[in-house]
Amino acid sequence: MELTSGARLRSATDSTEVIVVRAPSEPVDLRCGGHPMVALDGDAPSASIEAGFDEGTQLGKRYEDEGSGLEILCTKPGPASLSIGADPMHIKGAKPLPSSD
């Protein structure tokens, strides 16, 4: 699917929602629970979570796909996990800065 920065998507299998923070350099097969994610205003989740894609998503974590440069932010968590095709996406490690404002 073509993803643009700021696009919001929902899982077809659970409550997970994400927003695209950095668009990928090429179309990617973004999935949650093993099924392609859909637009935020798309149909309510109906598919079941595939085995192996059930590790959960965490609110506020950024997930990245190094290959395409895609970076997404989890805006609503759920029990399914994010992947590009069958490859799991990883949480982008970031050290929060000391509060400065």
Place this chain on the structure above:
Amino acid sequence: MNIALLLEMAAEGAPERVLVGPKQKGLTAAELLACSRRAAQRFQDMDVDHVGVVDVNSEAIPLVLFGAGIAGIPFAPINYRLPDDQLRALVARLAPGAVVAGPDVGPRIAGIDGVEVLSRGAFLDGVATAPEGGDAPFVDPDDIAVLLFTSGTTGDPKAAVLRHRHLTAYVFTTVECLGAGDDEAQLVSVPPYHVAGLASVLTSVYAGRRIVYLPAFDAETWVATAEAENITQAMVVPTMLRRIVDVIEERCVRLPSLRLLSYGGGHTPLDLIERTMKVLPDVDFVNAYGLTETSSTIAVLGPDDHRAAFASTDPNAHKRLGSAGRPLPTVELEIRDPDGAAVPMGARGEIYVRGEQIAGEYLGRSVLVDGGWFPTNDAGYLDGDGFLYLDGRLDDVIVRGGENLSPGEIEETLLSHPAVAEAAVVGVPDPEWGEGVGAVIVLRPDAEATAEDLQVWVRERLRSTKAPQVVEFKDALPYTETGKLLRRVLRDELRQKETT
């Protein structure tokens, strides 16, 4: 990426957590979101191009900010301390607009064409009781979220543009979602029209940290509120810090809840930082450097850096206490010469920054250059370990017979004199050299020093061309209420004296 997403996520993860006001009866994340949605509906119904606030700090600030964000209408906080004519001129620039104003301000901005003034009280009542609004419009990440009128130490105020994508990038990359413990509370005394006041709403809400507002800064009230509300952290500008430390010293207050104190928004003298660290030994300190045009912080000197520098007897390591720390990992920073070429490490030049949070834009005009770099107009240099040292505004550089003299270095030297409490260095006209060094000095109580003493002091430590040829003594230096030294005022005063 709407700034309101930050609030939506906090409300998703911790709906019952109190985010604004007193711990017992403040607004929870879920309530703040519901009220902001009603505020958004109100603004949409008014069909305006801008939503302004001309007021002291109150719980209306986050509601108006997020309400405007949800509605996709730019939010413009304006300095209520401006004289009437300037205030009305700025408010008129918001037409067609809605402006939330406190009881003291409302009458001062009445009757401006195309501007509807909403009283804060009526606005708050309305958003607490109105029916739920309809669907929020789609807001493009590239839409304008905030217009901040820069303090304009020179000329007319410019409207700095911050888009949704700049502010959300800043928060997403520097703050962990709901990373704050539920006992954490942030005391906000910086005014709402200052970028740090704006950013404190976004970062605190996203971190899940309760915001406690001071309507306006006052050191006694600050200390009393910090004690009463179990404040765990706060951000202050240097002039506030000095007054707070005075109160803490006078009253031997301890502030046991306070864990972190961040300061920035102007030059903080080394001796003030040392004094503060002595009276609050258990507190973590953060020095933040940022500009309105960069969505707040771009470099920080963190707690560990403070402790290491404070404890070090090596002059080079100790000096770091006066640095702005290192650039954020998400911000590129370079020092460049007047031709735009990078200078060698340790050399002075103009600070340029690039990154997703860097807006570098005024209404109708981006000032970003080649590939997204923002020339800050701040002078500075980097040391071998990547620590950034600030050296004033480029415009403040004194050009004496072709030699560039930076006021910062001369001021630091003057401040190291035991009798000097505050020092400001500005250019004065000089028939021979074009410009010369003028110094305005505030002496410590009961201390004495003559102009000649200070001239010799600088000459011996720097060199003779940097010694001030004019030294004036005053009871106080002029600052903006957010701690920026008004050099222009001093320059004009000295010029006046020279010519009469």
